[in-house]
Amino acid sequence: AQTVTxxxxxxxxxxxxxxxxxxxxDTSESDYYLFWYKQPPSRQMILVIRQEAYxxxxxxxxxxxxxFQKAAKSFSLKISDSQLGDAAMYFCAYRSAPxxxxxxxxTFGQGTILTVHP
Amino acid sequence: ETGVTQTPRHLxxxxxxxxxxxxxxxxxxxxxxxxxxxxxxxLELMFVYNFKEQTENNSVPSRFSPExxxxxxxxxxxxxxxxxxxxxxxxxxxxxxxxxxxxxxGSGTRLTVV
Numbered sequence: 001a002q003t004v005t006x007x008x009x010x011x012x013x014x015x016x017x018x019x020x021x022x023x024x025x026d027t028s029e030s031d032y033y034l035f036w037y038k039q040p041p042s043r044q045m046i047l048v049i050r051q052e053a054y055x056x057x058x059x060x061x062x063x064x065x066x067x068f069q070k071a072a073k074s075f076s077l078k079i080s081d082s083q084l085g086d087a088a089m090y091f092c093a094y095r096s097a098p099x100x101x102x103x104x105x106x107t108f109g110q111g112t113i114l115t116v117h118p
Numbered sequence: 119e120t121g122v123t124q125t126p127r128h129l130x131x132x133x134x135x136x137x138x139x140x141x142x143x144x145x146x147x148x149x150x151x152x153x154x155x156x157x158x159x160x161l162e163l164m165f166v167y168n169f170k171e172q173t174e175n176n177s178v179p180s181r182f183s184p185e186x187x188x189x190x191x192x193x194x195x196x197x198x199x200x201x202x203x204x205x206x207x208x209x210x211x212x213x214x215x216x217x218x219x220x221x222x223x224g225s226g227t228r229l230t231v232v
Binding site: 004033035037042043044045046047050052091093095104105106107108109110111 | 149151158159160161163166168173174206208210212218219220221222223224225226228
């Protein structure tokens with residue numbers, strides 16, 4: 001079974017600064033998808049960014065980018081120009097590609113609480 | 119609002135009560151999921167439904183009983199719960215053939231068992 005590990009229970013950043021959240025995962029599959037979700041106090045899980053494992057290029061969505069290192073099984077999230085609204089719990093998640101052992105299931109890490117200081 | 123609606127938003131129930139959580143989506147998704155989110159624990163997948171059929175039950179106690187009458191609605195029936203069942207219960211949906219798009223989540227039901 002796949003596992004996802006977020007080793008940073010909490011992180012903090014100053015407004016306008018950059019912060020990187022870490023995520024590692026364990027899988028024997030070669031094709032899969034990786035996601036970062038944000039859960040603010042409103043509890044709504046919001047998709048921040050996603051990456052297809054067979055794509056070498058790191059995904060970018062405005063101020064959010066990832067550093068995907070497939071061989072190292074690492075998928076970190078970089079938030080640039082941090083804003084107060086970025087404060088939330090961030091979850092890294094894994095999903096097998098079609099035909100994979102756990103296709104359809106989203107496996108989550110433990111989460112990282114991000115605090116943004118004004 | 120993401121398109122997945124969960125009701126009620128908050129629920130307090132005694133250990134002998136019977137209650138139900140409801141999840142509804144009109145996104146055209148054919149897969150629906152129940153997750154449990156407890157403090158300081160990873161999200162735990164409870165049940166998976168694909169095209170109304172239950173395809174996964176992650177050793178969930180029988181005091182939790184899911185029901186999926188159609189691809190748009192998912193229920194979680196609760197009875198004789200324990201205090202440790204207090205948690206945030208999240209519903210999600212997805213299109214099984216489109217894995218790249220992850221899940222769409224509801225806002226959850228905060229359940230407190232007293």
